[in-house]
Amino acid sequence: MRPCLALILTVASLAVSANAGTFEIKGRDYLVDGKPLQLLSGEMHYPRIPREYWQDRLKKAKAMGLNTICTYLFWNVHEPQPGKWDFSGNADFVEFIRACQAEGLYVLVRPGPYVCTEWEFGGYPGWIVADPKTVVRSTDPKFLKPAMAYLEKVSAMLKPLQIENGGPVLMIQVENEYGSYGDDQKFLQAHVDAIRKGGFTGTLFTADPPPALKNGTLPGITATVNFGGDARDAFKKYEELRPGQARMIGEFWVGWFDHWGAPHASTDAKSKAAEFDWTLSEGISANIYMFHGGTNWGFYAGANWNGGRYEPDTTSYDYSALLDEAGRPTDKFFAFKEVIQKRVPSATFGPMPEPQPIISIPEIKLTAAATLFDALPEPVVSEQPQTMEALGQNFGHVLYTTKVKGPFRGQFSVPLVRDRAILFVDGKRQGVPLDRRVKRFSSEIEIPAGEHTLGLLVENMGRINFSKEMVGERKGLVGPVKLGDKTLAGWNHYSIPLDSEWLGEQKSITGDPAATGKLAEPVIYRGSFNVDHLGDTWLDMSKYGKGMVWVNGRNLGRYWQVGAQQGLFLPGCWLKQGGNEIVVLETDLSEVPLTLSGVPNPVWQLNVETARLSRKPGQELKTAGLKPAHESEFPQGTTWQDVKFSKPVTGRYFALESLDAHDGKNYAAITELLVTDKDGRDIPREQVHVDYADSEELTGDDGAATNIIDNQPTTFWHTAWKGSGPAHPHQVVLDLGSVQTVTGFRYLPRPGKGAEGGRIKGYRVFVSEEKFPGL
Numbered sequence: 001m002r003p004c005l006a007l008i009l010t011v012a013s014l015a016v017s018a019n020a021g022t023f024e025i026k027g028r029d030y031l032v033d034g035k036p037l038q039l040l041s042g043e044m045h046y047p048r049i050p051r052e053y054w055q056d057r058l059k060k061a062k063a064m065g066l067n068t069i070c071t072y073l074f075w076n077v078h079e080p081q082p083g084k085w086d087f088s089g090n091a092d093f094v095e096f097i098r099a100c101q102a103e104g105l106y107v108l109v110r111p112g113p114y115v116c117t118e119w120e121f122g123g124y125p126g127w128i129v130a131d132p133k134t135v136v137r138s139t140d141p142k143f144l145k146p147a148m149a150y151l152e153k154v155s156a157m158l159k160p161l162q163i164e165n166g167g168p169v170l171m172i173q174v175e176n177e178y179g180s181y182g183d184d185q186k187f188l189q190a191h192v193d194a195i196r197k198g199g200f201t202g203t204l205f206t207a208d209p210p211p212a213l214k215n216g217t218l219p220g221i222t223a224t225v226n227f228g229g230d231a232r233d234a235f236k237k238y239e240e241l242r243p244g245q246a247r248m249i250g251e252f253w254v255g256w257f258d259h260w261g262a263p264h265a266s267t268d269a270k271s272k273a274a275e276f277d278w279t280l281s282e283g284i285s286a287n288i289y290m291f292h293g294g295t296n297w298g299f300y301a302g303a304n305w306n307g308g309r310y311e312p313d314t315t316s317y318d319y320s321a322l323l324d325e326a327g328r329p330t331d332k333f334f335a336f337k338e339v340i341q342k343r344v345p346s347a348t349f350g351p352m353p354e355p356q357p358i359i360s361i362p363e364i365k366l367t368a369a370a371t372l373f374d375a376l377p378e379p380v381v382s383e384q385p386q387t388m389e390a391l392g393q394n395f396g397h398v399l400y401t402t403k404v405k406g407p408f409r410g411q412f413s414v415p416l417v418r419d420r421a422i423l424f425v426d427g428k429r430q431g432v433p434l435d436r437r438v439k440r441f442s443s444e445i446e447i448p449a450g451e452h453t454l455g456l457l458v459e460n461m462g463r464i465n466f467s468k469e470m471v472g473e474r475k476g477l478v479g480p481v482k483l484g485d486k487t488l489a490g491w492n493h494y495s496i497p498l499d500s501e502w503l504g505e506q507k508s509i510t511g512d513p514a515a516t517g518k519l520a521e522p523v524i525y526r527g528s529f530n531v532d533h534l535g536d537t538w539l540d541m542s543k544y545g546k547g548m549v550w551v552n553g554r555n556l557g558r559y560w561q562v563g564a565q566q567g568l569f570l571p572g573c574w575l576k577q578g579g580n581e582i583v584v585l586e587t588d589l590s591e592v593p594l595t596l597s598g599v600p601n602p603v604w605q606l607n608v609e610t611a612r613l614s615r616k617p618g619q620e621l622k623t624a625g626l627k628p629a630h631e632s633e634f635p636q637g638t639t640w641q642d643v644k645f646s647k648p649v650t651g652r653y654f655a656l657e658s659l660d661a662h663d664g665k666n667y668a669a670i671t672e673l674l675v676t677d678k679d680g681r682d683i684p685r686e687q688v689h690v691d692y693a694d695s696e697e698l699t700g701d702d703g704a705a706t707n708i709i710d711n712q713p714t715t716f717w718h719t720a721w722k723g724s725g726p727a728h729p730h731q732v733v734l735d736l737g738s739v740q741t742v743t744g745f746r747y748l749p750r751p752g753k754g755a756e757g758g759r760i761k762g763y764r765v766f767v768s769e770e771k772f773p774g775l
Contacts, residue, residue, distance in 0.1 A: 019166055020163070020164055020165060020166045021033045021163045021164065021166075022034065022163065022164065023163045023164075023170045023171070023202065023203055024203070025203065025222055025245075025246045027244060027245070027246070028244065028245070028246050028247065028283070029246060030170075030246055030248075030285060032106070032163070032170070037067070038280070038283060038284075038285050038344060039067065039068050039106070039108075039170075039248060039285035039286070039287070040065060040066045040067050040068060040280075040285070040286065040340060040344065040347065041066060041067075041068035041069065041070045041108060041285070041286065041287035041288065042061045042064075042066045042068070042069060042070070042287070042288045042290075042291025042292070042322070043069075043070045043071070043251070043287055043288060043289040043290045043291055044057055044061075044069060044070075044071060044290065044291050044292040044293075044294065045071055045072055045074075045117070045294065046071060046090065046091075046092075046093055046096040047074055047077050047090055047091060047297070047300065048293065048294030048295055048296065048297070048317055049090075049292065049294045049295075049327075050090065050571045050573050050574065051089060051090045051092070051095075052571075052573035053327060053356070053571065053573065054096055054099050055099055055102075055103070056327060056353050056356065057292050057323065057327055058099060058100055058103040058105060059103060059350060059351075059352075059353045060292075060323060060327065060329065060333075060352065060353065061103075061105065061291060061292075062103050062104060062105060062348075062349070062350035063337075063349060063350045063351060063352040063353070064291075064322070064333060064336065064337045064340065064349070065337055065340035065341065065344065065347040065348070065349050066105065066288075066291070066340075067104075067105060067106060067347070067348075068105060068106040068107065068108060068170070068287075069100045069105050069106075069107050069108070069291075070107070070108040070109075070110065070287045070289075071093070071096065071097075071107070071108075071109060071110065072110045072111070072112060072115040072117055072119075072123070072176075073093055073109065073110070073111040073112060073115075073123075073154050074091075074112070074115065074119065074123050075112055075113045075123045075124060075125060075147070075150050076119075076120060076121060076123055076124060076125040076126070076300075076394075077091050077300075078091060078093075078150070078154070079125055079150055080125060080394065081125075081127060082127055082146065085153075087157075093154075093157075094157055094161065097109070097161050097167070097168060097169065098161075100168055101167065101168040103350070104348075104350075105168065106163070106168050106169075106170050107161075107167075107168045107169045107170065108169075108170060108171050108172075108173070108205075108287065109158060109169055109171075109172050109173070110172070110173035110176060110207075111151060111154050111155065111158070111172060111173070111195075112151070112175070112176060113147045113150055113151055114137055114175060114176050114178075115176055115465075116176055116177060116302075116465050116466050117302075117465070118257045118296070118301065118302045118304075118313045118317065118465060119296070119300055119301075119302045119465055120299060120300045120301065120302050120395075120462055120463050120465065121302065121463035121464070121465060121470070121473065122302065122463075122464075122465035122466065122470065123465075124136055124147075124463075124470075125394065126388070126389055126393075126394035126395070126463065126475070127389065127392070127394060128143060128146065128147075129389050129472075129473065129474050130389040130390060130392070132387070132390075132472075132474065135471055136470055136471060136473075137181060137182070137187075137470065137471070138182075138184070138187065138471075139184065139186060139187050139190065144187075144190060148190055148191070148193075148194040149194075151191060151194040151195060151198070152194045152195075152197050152198040153198065154198070155172070155194065155195045155196075155197070155198025155199060155200040156198040156199050156200075158172065158198070158200050159198065159199040159200050159201075162200060162201070162202040163202065164201065164202060169202065170202070170203065171202065171203040171204065171205045171222075172195055172200055172202065172203075172204055172205075173204070173205055173206065173207060173250075174188060174191045174192055174195070174204050174205070174206050174217075174218070174221060175187075175188055175191050175206070175216075176207065177207060177208050177209065177212065177216060177226065178206070178208070178212075178215070178216045179206075179208040179209075179211075179212025179213060179214065179215035179216025179217070180208065180209060180211075180212040180216070180711065181467075181468065182215070183215040185218060188206075188217075188218050189218065192204065192218065192221075203222065204221050204222070205221060205222045205223065205224055205248075205250070206218070206221055206222075206223050206224065206250075207223075207224045207225070207226050207250025207251060208223070208224075208225065208226060208250075209225070209226050209227060209711070209713075210225055210227060210233070210234045210237040210238065211237075213225060213237065213238065213241050213242075214241060222245070222246060222248075223238070223241070223242055223245075224248040224249065224250030224287075225237075225238050225247075225248075225249060225250060226249070226250045226251035226252075226253070226289075227249070227251075227252070227253065227713060228252070228253030228254075228256075228712075228713055228714035228751075229271075229275055229638075229713060229714065229751045229752065230275075230638060230639065230713070230751065231249070231275050231278055231279050231284075232278065233639055234249075235247060235282075235284065246285070247282075247283075247284045247285065248284065248285035248286065248287070249279060249284065249285070249286040249287060250287055251287060251289035252275070252276065252279070252286050252287060252288050252289055253289055253714055254267065254272045254288055254289065254290070254319075254320070254321060254322065254332060254336075255267050255290065255293075255318075255319040255320030255321050255332075256319065256320060256712075256714055256715065257293075257313055257314075257317065257319055258313065258314040258316060258318070258564060258565060259304070259311040259312065259313055259314065259702075260311075260312050260313075260314055260437065260461075260560050260562055260563075260565075261437065261438075261562040261563070261606075261608075261609055261612055262311075262564065262606070262612075262698070262702045262704065263564050263606050263698070263699060263700065263701055263702050264318075264564040264565070264604045264606075265319075265320055265702060266320045267320050267714070268752070269330070269331040269332040269335045270335065271752055272332060272335075272336075273332070273335035273336055273338070273339055276288075276336055276339050277339045277342070277343065280339060280340070280343035280344060281343050288322065288336065290317075290319045290321040290322075291321060291322050291323065292321055292322065292323035292327060293316075293317035293318050293319035293321045293325065294317050294325065295315060295316060295317055295325060295556075295557065295569050296313065296314070296315050296316070296317050296557060297315075297554075297555060297556065297557055298395070298555035298557060299394075299395035299396070299460070299462070299498075299555075299557075301313040301314060301315055301317075301462045301557065301558070302462050302463065302464065302465030302466075303419075303461065303462040303463065303464050303465065304464065304465070304466050304467070304710070305464050305466065305467040305469035306704075306706045306707070306709070306710045307688070307689055307690040307705070307706030307707075307708070307709045307710065308688075308689030308690065308706070308735075309437070309439070309690075309706050310419065310436045310437050310464070311437065311706075312419065312437060312461040312462045313462060314558075314564075314565040315556070315557030315558050315559070315565060315568060316565050316569065316602070318602070320332075322336060324602075325569050325602065326356065326358070326536045326569060326571075327356060328355065328356075337349075356535065356536055356572065357533065357534065357535035357536070357572060358535050358536050358537065358600045359531065359533060359534070359535035359536070359537050359572065359598065359600070360537065360597070360598055360599060360600050361529060361531060361537055361597055361598030362597060363529075363595055363596075363597055364527060364529040364539075364582060364595060364596050364597060364598070365527050365528075365529070365594065365595050366513050366525040366526065366527040366582070366584060366592075366594045366595065366596075367513065367526070367527050367528070368509045368510050368511060368512075368513060368525070368526045368527070369509060369511045369512065369513035369516035369523050369524065369525045369526070370506070370509045370510075370511050370516065370523070370524050371516060371519055371521040371522065371523055371524070372457075372496065372521065372522035372523065372524060372585065372587075373399070373427055373521055373522070375505065376399065376494045376496075377494055377495060377496075379401075379492035379493055379494050380492070380493040380495075381491070381492055381493075382491055382493070383489050383490060383491070384489065384491065385400055385476070385477035385481060385491045385493070386476070386477075386491075386493055387474040387475060387476045387477070387478050388458075388460060388474065388475040388476040389474050389475065389476075390474075391476075391493055391495055392495075393495050393497050394497070395460055395497060395498065395499070396459075396460065396495075396496050396497040396498040396499070396502075397457055397458060397459050397460070397496040397498065398457075398458050398476050398477075398493055398494065398495055398496065399455055399456070399457050399458075399493075399494040399496060400455065400456045400458060400476075400477055400481075400491055400492070400493055400494075401453055401454065401455045401456075401491070401492045401494070402453075402454055402481075402488050402489070402490050402491050402492070403451055403452070403453060403454070403490065404447060404451070404452055404453075404454045404483060404488065405447075405450070405451055405452075406447035406448045406449050406450060406451075406452060407447060407448060407449045408445070408446070408447040408483060408484065409444075409445070409446045409447070410444070410445070410483075410484045411442050411443075411444065411445075411482075411484060412431065412442060412443050412444075412445040412481075412482070412483055413441055413442035413443075413481075413482045414434055414441055414442075414456070414477065414479070414480075414481050414482075415441050415479055415480070416477070416478045416479030416480075417434045417436060417441060417456075417458060417477060418436055418458070418460070418473075418474065418475045418476060418477075418478055419435075419436045419437065419458075419459060419460060419461035419462070419475065420433055420434065420435050420436065420437070420458070420459045420461055421433060421434040421435075421456045421457065421458045421459070421477075422456070422457045422522070422587060422588070423443060423445060423454075423455070423456060424453075424454070424455035424456070424457065424521070425445070425447055425452055425453070425454055425455075426452050426453055427453070427455065427519075427520075427521055428519075428520045428521070429520045429521070429590075430443075430445050430446070431443030431444055431445050433588070436461075437461070438609060438612060445483075454483075454488070456477065456481070457496075457522065457587065458475075458476050458477060459587070460475040460476070461558075463475065467685075467686060468686050469686070498548065498555075498585070500553065503550055503553060503555075503583065506524055506526065506583055509524060509525075509526045513525055513594050514594065518590055518591060519590070520590050522547075522585065522586065522587040523585075523586050524583065524584070524585050525583070525584040525585075525586065525592075525594070526581070526582070526583050526584075527581075527582050527584075528579055528580060528581050528582065529579075529580050529582065530578055530579055530580070531575055531576075531577065531578070531580060532577065533577075534572040534573070534575050534577060535572040535575075536569070536570065536571055536572045537570050537572070537598035537599065537600065538567035538568060538569055538570065538598065538599050538600070538601065538602055538603060539551075539556070539567060539568045539570055539596055539597075539598055539599075540566065540567050540596060540597050540598070540599050540603050541559035541566055541567065541568060541596065541603075542561070542566040542567075542603055542605055543592065543593045543596070544559060544561065544584070544586055544589065544592050544593075544596070545560075545561050545586055545587070545588030545589035545592070546558075546559065546560045546561060546586070546587050546588040546589075547559060547584060547585040547586045547587050547588070548584075548585045549568055549582065549583070549584050549585075550582070550583040550584075551570055551574060551575070551580060551581070551582050552574055552575070552576065552580055552581055553581075554574050556568040556569070556570060561588075561607060562606075562607050562609060563604065563605045563606040563607050564604045564605060564606040565602075565603075565604065566603040566604065566605045567599065567601075567602050567603030567604075569602070570598065584596075606698075606699060608698050608699055612698060612704065613693075613696060613698070614690050614691070614692055614693040614696060614704070614705045614706070614732075615692055615693055615694060615695070615696075619692060619774060619775055620694075620774045621655065621692060621694065621731045621733065621772050621773070621774050621775060622772070622773040622774040623655075623657060623729075623731075623764075623766060623772075626766050626768075626772070626773075627766075628764040628765055628766055629645060629649045629742070629765050629766060629767045630643065630645050630646070630744075630764070630765040631762075631763065631764040631765065632762075632763065633761050633762050633763070634747065634749065634759070634760050634761060634763065636662050636756075636759065636761075637749060638749055638750075638751055638752070639748075639749075640746055640747070640748050641746070641747045641748075641749070642744065642746050643744045643745050643746070643747065644676075644680075644743060644744040645742070645743055645744050645765075648678060648741050648742065648743050649741075649742050649767045650739060650740065650741050650742070650767070650769065651736075651739060651740065651742060651767035651768045651769045652735065652736050652737070652738060652739045652740065652768070652769055652770075653691060653733055653734070653735060653736070653767070653768045653769075653770070653771060653772060654675050654733065654734045654736060654742065654745070654765070654766075654767055655692075655731055655732070655733045655734075655765065655766040655767075655768075655772060656670070656673065656731065656732055656745075656747075656763060656764075656765055657729050657730070657731045657763060657764045657765070657766070658728060658729060658730040658731070658760040658762075658763055659728055659729055659761070659762035659763055659764065660728050660760075660761050660762050661728070661757070661758055661759060661760060661761055662756055662759045662760075662761045663756045663757055663758075663759070665757060665758075666719070666725055666726065666727045666728060667718065667719050667721055667725060667730075667757055667758040668695075668717075668718075668719045668728070668730035668758050668760055669703070669716050669717060669718045669719070669749070669750040669757070669758025669759060669760070670708045670716060670717045670732065670747065670748070670749070670750070670760070671707070671708070671713055671715070671716040671717075671748040671749060671750055671751055672708055672709070672710075672711070672713065672746075672747070672748040673708040673709065673732070673734065673745065673746075673747055673748075674709075674745060674746040675688070675734065675736060675740070675742055675744075675745045676742070676743050676744045676745060676746065677740055677741060677742065677743065678740075678741035678742075678743060680743055680744070682746065683736055683737075683740060685709045685710075685711060687736070687737035687738075688709050688734050688735065688736055688737060689734070689735045689737070690705045690706050690708070690709065690732065690733070690734060690735075691733040691734060691735040691771070691775065692731070692732070692733040692772075692775050693705035693717065693719075693730075693731070693732045693733070694719070694726065694729075694730050694731045694732075695719035695720045695725065695726050695730060696717065696718070696719065696720060697718045697719065697720045697721050697725075698720075700721060701718060701721075702715065703716065703717055703718030703719070703720075703721075704717065705717045705732050708732065709734070713748065713751060714751065716750050716751070716758075717732060718750070718758055719758065721757075733772065733775065739769055742767050745765070747760075
């Protein structure tokens, strides 16, 4: 028997013999069986970890001194199609919770239905928006009825697991960070009603960032607070809302997630441990987000909407967490364990399990191939292009084809492509891919004389999981397609879901890979390889373009040469001693090496694209002759600074110019920048876009200007520092969406003690109804 399989069989055979207990909140204290307990929780998610490794990760949580595990539940995993439920295998959350109990860990459950967590559509199933009029995350009956039916069902499954019934579950969360989205208490109450209707009678809680606490909770429900730094300030705000009540960090962000085309995120263990130390010294409970991030297998990586830009997340959810993607302890693990040992004398520490073996695979050969277009299904025919959801498809690609007449040479445009499209004429690639991520919605195309087949292979790169852009988030072609000035009609739609059924149809691939790869079409490669010893590895895909990989039928997720992620994690428990099968779908490159390897560590390599820059070629903001609306100096510090103008000004474009920095160096940095309207209220981030930034660091760190309006206190704009960064002045320009009366702004400096670089000192502000000169 393989060791990793033996682990899960051991857990499954354990009898759960816990007696009924109690959990309540009195004043500052969480009480378990009448005794105070400081909750030391770590977040990990069962679908992101191979089921065979659940016990290993839980034992490591116990070894660090944690007493609780927090997990979301995922609607789109459990109800992939209406009324078709899946609670098997890696989706068996009941067994995951039982495994926690077997390791002596309590559990906090966050059933959603909205979970955010950089997960596809924030946990909502794609089919929920097949009707384009459906408004998600609202009281729209078309959304609320199936959403609450899901919540009632999983609440019924959680009932026997609550502590009062002998299980480990202490609390269930109501919705998730709703205060950052809306303020409809009827919507929140519907969640409470569904949980109670399902039979869960235990304690409920909410979790929101400090500014959203008021709108994100309900009377009588305990509130927790989410943040990544400055715990003192966060709990000062909490105390204003809930004086004298029990305090807990619902999510302590110890790292961050990665977007395609951005550097791998990492955070400093020392500074995070210092915040954790203060938290525990104050007797505050905490949930470490993430203790272990894991992997967004298959199609489950989500996307953010940040400053008017679509940002799809990578397959890896390493998160710079306490355990890395393969479950290995990081520096943060040991730093946080030291804090627990120092601050919580009652903490217990289990034995550390043996490390999982890591292996290398010297060479994997791809020996057979076929083009993706060789065996298409029967098409759906309609005059206008249909969305993926309208076709009954959640994930993968759709090939759209129509007939066109040449000759033609000029612009081909699709203003509403979601999310990425490769253009084909008679089955051969043309132009550059259209890409929502970098706002590339048109390409030059040349069509010879006569009638030809024009095709668009459109890929769903992940539905948005945060912000109000989720409303209307459908995939495929969601608007007109134009060839020059002509709107094209008469479409065939070929669904390519890349699911297990599709994969089973690829067994007959027999073509010569060297010849097939030169056909300028997407290619499916197949190969096999042997391993003598089982162990975890990363498949190095850095020589490939874009696509997906399956090993022994398991979808490892997306790879993409833009990076920074270039390696796909392959768990050893998914390998077989002896022969293994691999399938690679390559959509972008006509020729690939036909070999790859397994390496013992993640592969990070960023290939920077100028399309990500907020400054376009030829742009340079010219402020000479412009009259500032305001000028002053920011005091040194890390907390929010409110600035009020001496008199209101009107304009659509808001420019902040940094004249110098507190440390005297050339850099500028801003964490968040919010402009206030005529009533002194923040202009909503959803309508604000970054129009320009003179400089951004995109290689050594993710210093994109869009970070200043992403509502995340752990990310920030930073001018270029790798290589020769430009000197002051530095400017960033916001497009407010429409002409506004502006009365001031709020500025959050770069976070962290000892991280003064780029904190702005002297500055000027300009406001204009028209674009600024040079832009």
